[in-house]
Amino acid sequence: MQLSRDELKRAYERMFLIRVFEERVEKEFSAGNIPGFTHVYLGQEACAVGVCFELTDEDYIGSTHRGHGHCIAKGVDVEGMMLEIMGKASGLCGGKGGSMHIADLKKGMLGANAIVGGSPPIAVGAALTQKLNKTGRVAVAFSGDGGANQGTVFEALNMAMVLHVPVIFVFENNEYGEFTTQSYACGGVHIADRVRGFGMPCEVVDGTDFFPVREAMQRALEHTRGDKGPYALEIQCKRFGGHYVGDPQVYRSEKELVEARAYDPIPRFRRAVSEAALLSEAEFNEIESAVQDRVDIAVQSALAALAPDPATDLTKHVYVKYA
Amino acid sequence: MSKKTYLQAINEALRQEMRRDSKVILIGEDLVGGHGATGEVGGAGGPFGQMRGLYKEFGADRMIDTPISESAIIGAAAGAALTGLRPVAELMFVDFVGVCFDQIFNQVAKFRYMFGGNARTPLVIRATIGAGKRAAAQHSQTLHPLFTMVPGLKVAMPSNPYDAKGLLIQAIRDDDPVIYLESKSLFGMECEVPDEPYRIPFGEANILREGKDLTIVALGAMVPRAERAAAELAKDGISVEVLDPRTTSPLDEESILESVKKTGRLVVVDESPPRCSLAADIAGMVADKGFKFLKAPIKQVTCPHTPVPFAPILEDAYLPSPTQIEMAARSILD
Numbered sequence: 001m002q003l004s005r006d007e008l009k010r011a012y013e014r015m016f017l018i019r020v021f022e023e024r025v026e027k028e029f030s031a032g033n034i035p036g037f038t039h040v041y042l043g044q045e046a047c048a049v050g051v052c053f054e055l056t057d058e059d060y061i062g063s064t065h066r067g068h069g070h071c072i073a074k075g076v077d078v079e080g081m082m083l084e085i086m087g088k089a090s091g092l093c094g095g096k097g098g099s100m101h102i103a104d105l106k107k108g109m110l111g112a113n114a115i116v117g118g119s120p121p122i123a124v125g126a127a128l129t130q131k132l133n134k135t136g137r138v139a140v141a142f143s144g145d146g147g148a149n150q151g152t153v154f155e156a157l158n159m160a161m162v163l164h165v166p167v168i169f170v171f172e173n174n175e176y177g178e179f180t181t182q183s184y185a186c187g188g189v190h191i192a193d194r195v196r197g198f199g200m201p202c203e204v205v206d207g208t209d210f211f212p213v214r215e216a217m218q219r220a221l222e223h224t225r226g227d228k229g230p231y232a233l234e235i236q237c238k239r240f241g242g243h244y245v246g247d248p249q250v251y252r253s254e255k256e257l258v259e260a261r262a263y264d265p266i267p268r269f270r271r272a273v274s275e276a277a278l279l280s281e282a283e284f285n286e287i288e289s290a291v292q293d294r295v296d297i298a299v300q301s302a303l304a305a306l307a308p309d310p311a312t313d314l315t316k317h318v319y320v321k322y323a
Numbered sequence: 324m325s326k327k328t329y330l331q332a333i334n335e336a337l338r339q340e341m342r343r344d345s346k347v348i349l350i351g352e353d354l355v356g357g358h359g360a361t362g363e364v365g366g367a368g369g370p371f372g373q374m375r376g377l378y379k380e381f382g383a384d385r386m387i388d389t390p391i392s393e394s395a396i397i398g399a400a401a402g403a404a405l406t407g408l409r410p411v412a413e414l415m416f417v418d419f420v421g422v423c424f425d426q427i428f429n430q431v432a433k434f435r436y437m438f439g440g441n442a443r444t445p446l447v448i449r450a451t452i453g454a455g456k457r458a459a460a461q462h463s464q465t466l467h468p469l470f471t472m473v474p475g476l477k478v479a480m481p482s483n484p485y486d487a488k489g490l491l492i493q494a495i496r497d498d499d500p501v502i503y504l505e506s507k508s509l510f511g512m513e514c515e516v517p518d519e520p521y522r523i524p525f526g527e528a529n530i531l532r533e534g535k536d537l538t539i540v541a542l543g544a545m546v547p548r549a550e551r552a553a554a555e556l557a558k559d560g561i562s563v564e565v566l567d568p569r570t571t572s573p574l575d576e577e578s579i580l581e582s583v584k585k586t587g588r589l590v591v592v593d594e595s596p597p598r599c600s601l602a603a604d605i606a607g608m609v610a611d612k613g614f615k616f617l618k619a620p621i622k623q624v625t626c627p628h629t630p631v632p633f634a635p636i637l638e639d640a641y642l643p644s645p646t647q648i649e650m651a652a653r654s655i656l657d
């Protein structure tokens with residue numbers, strides 16, 4: 001299906017926003033403004049944006065430790081995210097969660113998840129709610145290629161079939177789980193083949209290009225919303241950088257790192273859309289500068305914001321205070 | 324003898340035990356790192372580097388990198404231990420025990436007893452513990468009470484590089500399953516560590532500082548904090564004994580009671596939420612068996628009953644501080 005000019009703008013804006021946001025996260029991390037561990041989504045922008053493009057705030061996603069891109073694609077506010085990543089009181093989780101736990105239930109974002117394989121069972125439950133409440137909405141479970149080896153994921157795949165719930169499993173195969181390749185760690189090599197073993201349709205998609213991801217997701221949505229049961233996508237993509245920000249990546253050659261950058265989904269989108277004369281250079285530039293401004297504002301606001309107050313915030317949100 | 328960090332002490336213990344006994348194998352995620360990739364294989368030696376350099380010496384047969392499948396890692400290590408190998412399995416963060424509870428609690432811990440004493444499970448499960456690294460709720464817990472309450476498991480919590488080496492060697496030579504908990508915040512800590520292999524027996528507390536007015540029992544990363552509090556109190560002429568049980572299972576009850584008998588006062592410091600903590604366990608034991616020695620109520624210094632928060636200011640307030648320990652001590656001295 002042909003996208004309108006507005007839709008093309010929205011797709012580019014989201015992907016570019018993830019790119020600029022994550023590059024800024026790396027920069028602020030190096031400057032010491034971001035505590036803890038953080039995993040960025042650079043190189044995978046087309047996956048999240050393609051998957052979330054047709055989703056509404058009433059559809060749910062469950063994310064991973066590499067969750068910033070999923071959040072942005074789902075429409076979560078980048079200022080709230082940056083505040084959270086910097087551990088500020090006005091962050092999306094009050095500074096209690098940080099990069100690996102950003103959640104925004106109003107946007108249907110059930111949380112980044114620092115336990116590999118943590119989200120897929122939860123997404124099955126979110127899909128069960130949709131089924132019982134007859135909402136017509138779906139739940140999407142993101143996992144990595146590494147996560148595809150976790151027992152919880154197998155259980156979730158099987159149970160989704162048995163319960164016949166509207167859930168879409170998205171496996172982002174970026175070729176690595178931490179420092180180990182997917183080819184080493186995945187017996188049988190193809191994640192999609194395993195998923196099909198459960199009787200679930202699974203498409204293999206080029207995740208370095210927005211358009212096929214979005215189209216595959218349209219088929220997935222038609223299937224699940226049409227009460228035909230769960231669906232899955234194995235989206236192949238590249239992780240541009242290290243596992244975490246600061247990873248020295250001794251396990252990857254310089255050549256591989258350079259080659260990965262050749263699969264950049266952002267210039268690819270821009271080239272394709274420009275060649276088809278659907279958006280002008282001026283329009284692209286306008287989107288880019290607006291995105292830069294948004295991220296700048298988010299960072300300035302987060303840097304200036306107040307930290308939580310231990311006296312009131314530390315023990316808040318647990319039912320009882322013992323000490 | 325030379326100065327070594329906690330991390331180096333762990334590395335040395337693993338290396339020496341692997342050299343000594345070819346049945347000792349390591350199994351876990353990214354212990355080697357780089358399999359199937361275009362760069363260096365084995366360069367990482369684990370996300371924290373405890374295994375650095377070991378792959379070169381021992382190769383892929385004895386340094387087994389696995390998929391991200393904790394249940395299968397622990398289960399396979401258990402099966403290998405039951406049948407003659409001496410595996411050292413790794414959970415990168417102790418929090419990941421959440422996905423392999425069954426293999427540890429229902430399987431490994433039960434074999435010897437449930438099989439009428441006929442099974443041996445010489446398995447070590449290494450895992451990192453502790454808050455302070457801004458790693459948030461799912462990567463910062465200190466779950467020693469969970470393991471301690473399960474009969475059939477032994478639990479070691481080294482609080483310095485010397486103990487890290489000696490307890491790990493003991494754990495590897497032990498014929499029972501041992502949970503060996505590495506405090507992330509101590510990885511850089513340095514002290515004199517003998518070059519040759521040595522073991523520290525389980526169930527033997529270490530008295531780090533002798534005193535007569537008050538006993539502080541502390542575990543893992545809380546030990547250096549207790550020592551700082553003791554040094555502060557010493558400035559006011561208060562003589563504090565600092566005792567580190569080193570293993571929570573078995574627990575050296577005798578040394579704790581002995582110390583309380585001498586001082587009459589007890590503060591227990593535990594990096595754990597208060598309910599069902601080791602602090603509560605030790606306080607309960609002393610109230611039960613040593614009530615007559617006590618001149619004042621027992622004080623427990625623990626984390627609050629909350630998950631570990633992300634924001635640095637909250638996380639710092641979460642952890643028991645030397646000042647809190649000092650205040651608790653003063654509150655039963657006045």
Ligand SMILES: Cc1ncc(C[n+]2csc(CCOP(=O)(O)OP(=O)(O)O)c2C)c(N)n1
Pocket residue numbers: 064065066114115116117143144145146147148174176177178239243352391393415419422
């Ligand atoms: C249960 C569990 N095991 C191990 C880890 C440590 N860990 C965090 S991310 C990661 C790799 C995940 O790889 P993949 O699923 O491919 O996601 P990617 O990082 O490529 O996005 C590992 C092993 C964890 N967080 N949780």
Ligand SMILES: [Mg+2]
Pocket residue numbers: 144145146172173174175176177178
């Ligand atoms: Mg991956």
